[in-house]
Amino acid sequence: MSAPDDTGYDYPKVARALILGDRDTVGQMTRAGLDRGLDPKQIIFKGLIPGMDVVGEKFRRNEYYVPQVLLSARAMYAGLDLLKPLLTAASTNEYLGTVVIGTAQGDLHDIGKNLVAMMLEGAGFKVVNLGRDVSPEKFCAAVEEHGATIVGISALMTTTMPAMKTTIDEVKKAGLNGKLKVLVGGAPITQARTSATTPRKSRAGAPRERERDMQDGRPCVLGVAAR
Numbered sequence: 158m159s160a161p162d163d164t165g166y167d168y169p170k171v172a173r174a175l176i177l178g179d180r181d182t183v184g185q186m187t188r189a190g191l192d193r194g195l196d197p198k199q200i201i202f203k204g205l206i207p208g209m210d211v212v213g214e215k216f217r218r219n220e221y222y223v224p225q226v227l228l229s230a231r232a233m234y235a236g237l238d239l240l241k242p243l244l245t246a247a248s249t250n251e252y253l254g255t256v257v258i259g260t261a262q263g264d265l266h267d268i269g270k271n272l273v274a275m276m277l278e279g280a281g282f283k284v285v286n287l288g289r290d291v292s293p294e295k296f297c298a299a300v301e302e303h304g305a306t307i308v309g310i311s312a313l314m315t316t317t318m319p320a321m322k323t324t325i326d327e328v329k330k331a332g333l334n335g336k337l338k339v340l341v342g343g344a345p346i347t348q349a350r351t352s353a354t355t356p357r358k359s360r361a362g363a364p365r366e367r368e369r370d371m372q373d374g375r376p377c378v379l380g381v382a383a384r
Contacts, residue, residue: 168200175209176212177228178232182232209233234268256305259295270342293326306338310324310341
């Protein structure tokens with residue numbers, strides 16, 4: 158089935174509104190896109206994520222500060238809140254697997270993590286979203302409780318990246334690493350910062366997505382554009 162024709166839909170307007178923190182316009186444009194039958198993923202990957210990419214770049218250049226980033230995040234959620242029910246509507250009781258996902262301990266950023274959770278749900282996975290600032294012990298407990306086959310750990314700040322390793326070490330210590338794959342992702346995640354892993358394959362379907370198979374307890378790497 159081909160994607161709906163989005164000719165004439167103003168994706169740049171969505172992105173600009175998000176950059177400016179204009180939640181009303183983002184919400185209105187998202188609703189307009191849905192009313193004309195656009196695929197929610199089109200709105201996310203052609204409108205919302207490009208806008209948030211600019212916000213992240215401005216933040217890195219000290220052109221934006223925390224208040225502006227928070228306004229843009231709020232604007233993005235104005236769109237995501239409308240899209241989530243449609244992205245997850247395909248979920249059934251026959252799941253492809255169970256994913257436990259959360260933001261690393263000490264990190265309070267969750268837009269990218271929540272976006273990944275939505276996409277996984279829409280793809281047919283059962284997702285247990287632990288939220289933000291999740292301790293290694295809580296990750297391990299959730300993996301055991303829900304029989305997870307994948308655990309996803311997100312971080313925006315380089316200062317919270319060590320918590321990812323601590324969580325992975327805790328997974329190994331609990332003897333769980335042989336039972337699941339580990340995904341780590343977020344703005345600071347790069348190949349250089351995950352040099353302990355060996356690239357295995359690339360998977361199409363999302364901007365800036367990279368994947369590595371877990372071998373000997375090593376994590377897969379999933380980079381997502383949204384902050």
